[in-house]
Amino acid sequence: MGIRDISIVGAGSVGVFLTYILNKRSMTPKLIFRRNVEERIFLKTLSGDEFQLRYKPILYKDFNKWLSSDLVVIATKAYDAEKIIDDISNRSVDVKSFVFVQNGLKILENAADKLGSEKIIQILLNHGIAKVDKNVFLWSGGGRSYIGALPGSSNPYVEEIHDLFSELDLEVVNDIQPYRWLKLSVNAVINPITAILEDKNRVVIDNIFVREFLARRICKEIEAVADLHGINLPKDPYEEVIRVAKETGNNYSSMYMDIRYCRRTEIDYINGAVVEYGLRKGYKALFNETLYYLVKAKEAKCVA
Ligand SMILES: NC(=O)c1ccc[n+]([C@@H]2O[C@H](COP(=O)([O-])OP(=O)(O)OC[C@H]3O[C@@H](n4cnc5c(N)ncnc54)[C@H](OP(=O)(O)O)[C@@H]3O)[C@@H](O)[C@H]2O)c1
Structure with a gap:
């Protein structure tokens, strides 16, 4: 070899x-x-x-x-x-x-x-x-x-x-799939939230509405879509999101930077993909869809 x-x-x-x-x-x-x-x-x-x-x-x-x-x-x-x-x-x-x-x-x-x-x-x-x-x-x-x-x-x-x-x-x-979906959960919360709120990663833990409501609901949807596709996440996605947000609290996410510098984001492959994979099984991931459209709206505002 x-x-x-x-x-x-x-x-x-x-x-x-x-x-x-x-x-x-x-x-x-x-x-x-x-x-x-x-x-x-x-x-x-x-x-x-x-x-x-x-x-x-x-x-x-x-x-x-x-x-x-x-x-x-x-x-x-x-x-x-x-x-x-x-x-x-x-x-x-x-x-x-x-x-x-x-x-x-x-x-x-x-x-x-x-x-x-x-x-x-x-x-x-x-x-x-x-x-x-x-x-x-x-x-x-x-x-x-x-x-x-x-x-x-x-x-x-x-x-x-x-x-x-x-x-x-x-x-x-x-099997790389469960690990991809776990990382997807982290990216699906931290990236769009920091891009929309124009803040560092720590906003996910510091802001009670994000930490206790949005983050939990986004993760629940991803777990449900993963489950419909026969994928069991190796860890609790919400706990993983909180762990990564703490560890990288002072960083700006790549999506925040993309929006800030008017570059195309990877939202289609993150929350957009969750929505797509959900619909293939007849499931509507509405929180992910809302974040998807909000980031798309920010992208559009940028190039307009
Ligand atoms: N950065 C991180 O910390 C990190 C960590 C984990 C995973 N990732 C993932 O890794 C991927 C890459 O991220 P990144 O941060 O490295 O992005 P990046 O800094 O934007 O780099 C991408 C590079 O690819 C080049 N490129 C695009 N199409 C090309 C082509 N046809 N031929 C040659 N070069 C081409 C771009 O060139 P131009 O300069 O000409 O546009 C750019 O230099 C993303 O999907 C990201 O989500 C990133």
Whole structure:
């Protein structure tokens, strides 16, 4: 076997962070850009260390230069990942495995359909990385993260990929679904609430109306939809939301930042996906739907 040639699509927060993790193992991945970037890229840590990344730059449109890799990590936002999956599915590839890092639902399912479920792996990344300057990213730390495939699809490379990225404090799980839905619960509360209330993550615990009413109801709906799809969450989602909101209280969520800087959010793949998955089973997730439309309204206000 032996995965040696690795490509990472997307030189944003996660792509840069995973490049750093591979550099620490003395590996130099290919980093795939949409356009030519001349500047060097740096990753900073909270302790003040700064690393200059090592990578081979490749342009996205040069498909044959990166679709020949053993492993391709798709480290873009969910809406871009959707287009990339379509581009890849129209080409013949030698890639042994694709790793996806997107939060929320739909991308992994879409990738499994179009690229073959035996080739698809998800890393559920519980680390925080953000761009703090032009070509400078800050890794603000993280904790236990998960790697695994969809149920029923056996990928022979999971252990090897786990070892490559073991610095992430990664645990291999047989079925990634329950962990995805647990993280979905956290994102479905913290992201839209902070974006709508224009506040830090701690608003979820400090504001009694959010903590005791909204957060509980959103989690109940997600548990119900997961249950209808035969998925049992590994922990109580509400307790997980409260734990993460406490732990990351001083941070601004990615959705808050997206709205603040007038960028498209990933709401379609988070609360929007909960609504969609509920309707497939005849269930109306009304609290999730309301948050979905409120964030969509904020997005629309931004581009109007
Ligand atoms: N940041 C975190 O802490 C974190 C943690 C866990 C999970 N996640 C998830 O990870 C995913 C990525 O998040 P992120 O924070 O890394 O986003 P990001 O900082 O916006 O980075 C995405 C990058 O992908 C690039 N890109 C998009 N389409 C491309 C293409 N076709 N070819 C090459 N590059 C392309 C973008 O390039 P341009 O600059 O040209 O737009 C951008 O640099 C999201 O789904 C997020 O939910 C993030």
